[in-house]
Amino acid sequence: MNTTAQGIEAQSPHVMNTYGRLPIALSHGEGCRVWDVNGKCYLDALGGIAVNTLGHKHPKLVPALQDQIAKMIHCCNYYHVPEQEALAKKLVELSGLTNVFFCSTGLEANEAALKLARKFGHDKGIERPEIVVYEKAFHGRSIATLSATGNPKVQAGFGPLVEGFIRVPINHIESLKQATEGNPNVVAVFFEAIQGEGGVNPMHMDYLREVRQLCDERDWLLMIDEVQCGMGRTGKWFAHQWAGIKPDVMPLAKGLGSGVPVGAVVAGPKAAQIFQPGNHGTTFGGNPLAMRAGVETIRIMEEDDLLANALRVGAHLMAELKQALSAELASHTVREIRGQGLMLGIELAQPCAALVGQCATHGLLISVTADTVIRLVPPLIMTAAEADEVVAILCPLIKQHLLPAN
Ligand SMILES: *Cc1c(COP(=O)(O)O)cnc(C)c1O
Secondary structure, three states, X not given: OOOOOOOOOOOOOOOOOOOOOOOOOEEEEEEOEEEEOOOOEEEEOOHHHHOOOOOEOOOOHHHHHHHHHHHOOOXXXXXXXXXXXXXXXXXXXXXXXXXXXXXXXXXXXXXXXXXXXXXXXXXXXXXXOEEEEEOOOOOOOOHHHHHHOOOHHHHOOOOOOOOOEEEEOOOOHHHHHHHHOOOOOEEEEEEEOEEOOOOOEEOOHHHHHHHHHHHHHHOOEEEEEOOOOOOOXXXXXXXXXXXXXXXXXXXXXXXXXXXXXXXXXXXXXXXOOOOOOXXXXXXXXXXXXXXXXXXXXXXXXXXXXXHHHHHHHHHHHHHHHHHHOHHHHHOOOEEEEEEEOOEEEEEEOOOOOHHHHHHHHOOEEOEEEOOOEEEEOOOOOOOHHHHHHHHHHHHHHHHHHOOOOO
16 A cells, blocks of 8 residues: 555645645545545544544535535625524524624634724723733634734744733633733633644633633623634533633634634624624625535534534543553653543653654544644544544554654
8 A cells, every 4th residue: 555645746836835744635535534546545533623523525414515506605795695694593502692703714713803802992992902812822824813822833934913912821810810910901811712733722611710700800801712622522512611601702613614614703792793884804704605514514413413422432532542551641751631522632741743644654644733742633423433443543653652762
């Protein structure tokens, strides 16, 4: 079997060199498996970075999207789009919030959230609004969202950054209180319920509730970026729901359309009326194809009980990983296995980017983020048997990687 695709150049001659790509070109998929152009099969534990909620070629999604494409793909927001109302109604129902703005990507959803926070401030007479953001956060790569991101590598070379951000460490309420003490310009607190790119770092339940309370006391917006951890990945529709709280603003994207680009900002009563006609917009946002993808993704998730599956298979995967790596956990060469549902991170005591290629060679797609964290965000349809396969391929490669020679 080929381990690398033939004829794949290290760098594409015409596509900009923005990603360090594997020498693999994928051609098609089915369920949790994908095939490259040479016919080699891979088990997909990355799901297009937490995007392919329903895996590949889902038998219910494909005909629904074909039907929609044959009716209408795009029409623009000068008109009512009934599919927008349908998806908004569903997101409102699942979140307990009230209104939705649609866009196409995660950074756009976050950009809209940042604009909401600033206008929330201006509407209260705050001329220079400030937003609390977090160390190791990732919110996207537009100028504003990379400024909100807590990763110097993402920001390097793109200054001057957007101002108006206050940065604090996660899970430390005193730091948040100190950093904002006596500052009348604070308008919002903005974070991921589980940091994705930053290394699968969950916010503690107590911390989420404390921040909610602080936001209520001080009239700040609580804005939770659920772009990666939302849409059922943790076994609830949205990761913050484990803490029994509601945000005021919730950006979504990645898994919402099962691969069709869909972004959304869901807002509660405190933020739902901030934007008025002319304040915000996007040409592609909310088009009929994207909305149909969102509606059908949620419908299929409900029909097939994929939240329960994410929870069950995620817990199984976590337990099997802990068992297979018990010696490494005891010796602290594996620092921690963490996360919830089908959003898991395995943190090693050393960098491990090389594992991505090694896993691919052995027929498994994963990612490594924050240098030392193996991230597993497979489709939510993954079975326990497939999770066992992930462990069987991944853990021996981790053990080998941890041998002293490395
Ligand atoms: C991926 C991601 C984004 C950015 O989404 P894009 O669609 O790539 O713009 C923002 N926030 C979080 C938490 C993400 O994981």
